[in-house]
Amino acid sequence: MYHSMIKSFFQFSAGSWISAAISFFTTPITTYLILPSEFGKASLYTLVLNLAMIGVLAGADQSFIRMFYETDQERRPSLLWNAIIPPLFLCGGVTVFLVCCRFEVSRLFGGIDQSLVVILLSFNLFISIFERFSVLVLRMKKRGLAFSALRIVWALANSGGIVFFALTVEKSFLAVIFGAFVSSLCVFALSFLLELKFWVKRCPLSIPKIKEILGYGLPFIPASILYWLLSSMDKLALRSYTSFEEIGLYTAGQKIVIALSLMQVGFGMFWAPVAYEQYENKDSKVFFSRVAKTIAGGMFLVSFLSIACKDIIVLIFDNAYLPSAKTMPFMVFSPLALTVSQVTAMGINLKKRTYWHLFVTLISASVNFVGNLLLVPLYGAKGAAVSTGIAYIVFFYVGTFISRKVYPVSYSLIRFSIGVVILFVVATVNTFSGSLTFELLSVTIGGVAVFLL
Template sequence: MKQYLRGFLSFSLGTWFRAIIGFISTPVISYLIVPEEFGRASMFTLVYNVALLFSLLGLDQSFVRYYYEKQDKSETFWNCLIPSVVFGMGISVIFILFERPLSVVLYGKHYRWIGLLFALSLLTGILQRYNQLSIRMQKKGILFSTLDIISSLGNFGGTVLFVLTLSGSFYAIVLGQIVGNISALIAGFLADRSSRKFAKLNINLLRIFLKYGLPFVPSSLLYWLFSSIDRISLRQYSTFTEIGLYSAAFKIVSVMQLLQSGFTTFWIPVAYEKYELNNDSKEFFKKANTMVSAILFVAGIFVLGFKDLIFLLFAKSYREASYIAPFLILYPIMYTISETTVLGINFSKKTHWHIVITSLSAIANFLGNTLLVPILGARGAAVSTGLSYILFFILRTVIAKKYYPVDFDLGRIYLCTLLTITVAAAGTFVKNYAFYGILCVLVMLAILLIYRDAFSYIKNQLRKK
């Protein structure tokens, strides 16, 4: 287990530096860009994400799945990258040709150059996806973290530069993202050239990759819909200012999302390699699930406990977002824990189940947003999204166990989930700071007691290290 803790820490270095950069940059940007422009940037990101999903054709998932099975890593890399780039170029042309109607649908009016910005974001996003994956699958944790840091610094620096030189509109946020992608791409190529020697397309190999990867396109699209219904509903029933506050509320859980990103980045190659070497590794997966669950629940309550203090760093116009954030904490918690329980679906290559799971979760989220957003606005969207991710976790876990039964300690997970919901509800609807603070402390102590064996193990390992 020590080697896995070391591996996780090496992949997480970038995560924590990103958290520090985000902690500094987000309040700074909140003083430079108004919530309404944050809302417009959020809508841009929605369209960008769905275009990226179509462009990848699920081949990024094939790259991960077959990386350890194929001897020629360069051939695997290029047979996944080239079709994705070609398809992405086609989508980019559509963005440029239909710039005006796309802009009108998103924003109600035409924003010049928006099509070109979509195209640049998409193509750099595709290249950056494979840039990171190549390094990730080689388990070069320090290099991976370095690229994370370079991307974050480029993003922040580019955004501030464009705000100061052009305008405080959402263009600056988009351009900052492109600068971050390009910075990481250059660094990754220079550091990892030996693993990317050009290889021609192999039709038979591509056919295998597409057969595995294509089912991820509808499931990923449904997941995009599932995770975007909140902002789509706010766009329909509310204003760009509310969307901006909702986007700012996500910043409060950014530390948790970085934990999620750091863990899943490290976990996927480790899990596949462990399974390929010994497909009877159930005790290992159970222990990993216990450790991850314990850390995430404690971290989630800790972040919620300090949410009001954190938002004091933001511009005054963003302070209301502190009452939107609490239920959103369930998203990174439940998603990350589910990454340790969903393995049976991926090991058995029954990827069609991802479509079923995401569809049911998306329907639940749609119904919740339709009911709550007109009444509670952004707070309603947060409540619906958080609860939907609990359903997402349950479905992933139950179905995966049918194909690869692992005796996860689900009783503790459900109990801690209920405690987290209690804190989130108080943080959303109660403005008595003393009561809320006491509740956070009591729930934190309860979780530490529930997972005392896990924290005792972690403490001993750190002490030995």
């Protein structure tokens, strides 16, 4: 079983690592073409798109994941279409809203009329719905190699779209938006073709099934909005208190933790179907405990390595982005906490107590709000990184404790907590010390200490 799980993990992860290599070679080009302030505007576009996706999906994607293995194979295409119909209707309403409020939306990007941005956002939202479900079909059918191929296509299309637009139209944040739109379109088209029979099979719609899908999925909306605030509050605070350039540097800092982000994405893509299938087999508690211990060890290792190599990785950026290395250390806590909590907080979903997600994200978002309010005016991007890192630590512990109440599993939380404290100290030193020798010494001592736990 563990051999097949490891094989599946690498199949799902391979594309992420190859796409990272593509980004590694194209980042010097894109950062040369696009100024930090323009990247800052593009990151705000992503925030708006993600928020709109939360509303239009209405949790239907989570319902599809949860009900996939409960549904007979012959009826799974019907489950797909019953899940995708509500988001399509909601997408129409959101599109009308965006068009009517296009001038208000434009204020996020500097206060000028950005009707083209609103048009791209509306089309991107529509395509993203189909992209989300088409990729989910591959995930739930455990087609790891196909999923990896799509990740590679996404990286090529995204980088190619940015460079093409910047060279032929203009070197602005619109190039980044265009790249995102092209990559979503390509991924949907290919994933649709890979499961063409699944999509075109005749599927009767069922009002009771749609109600069941929305009944399970709707509680995810407020929780997802709060999670959006949790993950976006840093950039919103930077937009309020600093400049687009500071947002761009912060976004570049997130690219330095690319290895951790890739592990998070790769693990998350393969874990959900494995976890639900294992739960249906009634032999999951020991399995979950072992997986949590293994993935935590791997994430700690890569966290320390990422901090140690931050000043080397940043050299691939244009000189304007070099200060982003100092914003990076506390960013390791986001992928670390999210990846491990996918295992330790899984009991909430397994027991269908999804309303607890609202409480978890409310507490974490509140911590992030207070942290950004206090730290961003003083430390800018560094303060945003510290606040967000602390918030994700809270996210992990609250979710894990609640999950253990509804689905008791023995996790090694004491050892994990010691590791978090050590990593926190190392991140603090590497953010504020200013001494390269002291920074490397802290990483070395901290890494050895965690390894000996």
